[in-house]
Amino acid sequence: VKILAIESSCDETSASVLVDGMVLSNIIANQSVHEQYGGVVPELASRAHQENIVPVVDTALKKAGVDMTELSAIAFTQSPGLIGSLLVGSCFAKSMAMALDIPLIGVHHMQAHVLANFIEDPKPSFPFLCLTVSGGHTQIVQCNGPLDMKVIGETMDDAAGEAFDKSAKLIGLPYPGGPLVDKHAKNGDPKRFKFPEPQIPGLNFSFSGLKTAILYFLQDNKAKDPAFVENNLDDICASVQHRIVTILMNKLVKASEETGIRQISIAGGVSANSGLRAALAEYAAKYDWQYYIPKFEYCTDNAAMIAITAYYKYLAGEFASLDAIPSARAVFGE
Ligand code: ATP
Ligand code: MG
Numbered sequence: 001v002k003i004l005a006i007e008s009s010c011d012e013t014s015a016s017v018l019v020d021g022m023v024l025s026n027i028i029a030n031q032s033v034h035e036q037y038g039g040v041v042p043e044l045a046s047r048a049h050q051e052n053i054v055p056v057v058d059t060a061l062k063k064a065g066v067d068m069t070e071l072s073a074i075a076f077t078q079s080p081g082l083i084g085s086l087l088v089g090s091c092f093a094k095s096m097a098m099a100l101d102i103p104l105i106g107v108h109h110m111q112a113h114v115l116a117n118f119i120e121d122p123k124p125s126f127p128f129l130c131l132t133v134s135g136g137h138t139q140i141v142q143c144n145g146p147l148d149m150k151v152i153g154e155t156m157d158d159a160a161g162e163a164f165d166k167s168a169k170l171i172g173l174p175y176p177g178g179p180l181v182d183k184h185a186k187n188g189d190p191k192r193f194k195f196p197e198p199q200i201p202g203l204n205f206s207f208s209g210l211k212t213a214i215l216y217f218l219q220d221n222k223a224k225d226p227a228f229v230e231n232n233l234d235d236i237c238a239s240v241q242h243r244i245v246t247i248l249m250n251k252l253v254k255a256s257e258e259t260g261i262r263q264i265s266i267a268g269g270v271s272a273n274s275g276l277r278a279a280l281a282e283y284a285a286k287y288d289w290q291y292y293i294p295k296f297e298y299c300t301d302n303a304a305m306i307a308i309t310a311y312y313k314y315l316a317g318e319f320a321s322l323d324a325i326p327s328a329r330a331v332f333g334e
């Protein structure tokens, strides 16, 4: 089975070729145009996808050594994401499927983030829990099978990645700030400043209170000492990161206790965070978990995760029709 997958939900244009479950290529074009605006500008993202998609697909096929006439199916990200961005990938995938007269497979982006854990060994066994932490989502997903997932907890407001990026912005770091908070946190004291932990019932999350707490904390301290941030940058970043990570880990512990599942994975862009990775290893030792983290290039947006999800759908005979429409929001795992 040879699958070409296309991911274009946000600001990465990506294509991947998967042959019998093995990733042979995973090409990702990032869009730097958004940096000057401090966030992704949807219209500019769509235009960049249009420019990138042909060369990205071409490179993915060449690198894999697969000719398009050999393909068994074309997969694309159907939801969720920016609608203009999704349209570029879905129109391209449909045209190619029609021209080659092969099946089309629509993939849910958040299911794909979870299944990134199945690209390489070791793979989790079922059932397992996945904490998916990305720029737009924060979810705890119970996975009973590759296509059988249930969201058992999610954020009520900001996503974990947004919490990192918005905190970074308040601190004065450029966009996207998550990786920079991580970098400074490595040299800082995570216990130096205390930020409140929200009291949200069940397995859901909230990060908007933390943002407000950081805003007032910085205002108060800067009023007393204008050089407060520059003199304490590492400790501030370490303390903010520590709070975000403990909010995530405390709910994960709760989810594991409630479900009795001790196979735990993380996925999504924030799973690149070194504090979260270290915490997962530490909690795994403490609670006797087996844990899994996808390779870095499969944590942030990429088409290989779309391809592996499409492979399971192909085996299950779940195909999309040529009039399948992408959607900006779509429920998943209910
Ligand atoms: P979604 O999948 O929800 O649609 P997205 O695909 O845009 O959102 P990802 O690409 O998975 O999100 O992740 C991007 C987020 O990950 C950004 O918020 C970024 O700041 C954050 N991030 C990346 N690396 C790190 C890091 N080392 N520490 C903290 N945050 C990080
Ligand atoms: Mg992105």
Ligand code: FE
Binding pocket: 109, 113, 134, 135, 300, 301
């Ligand atoms: Fe994503």
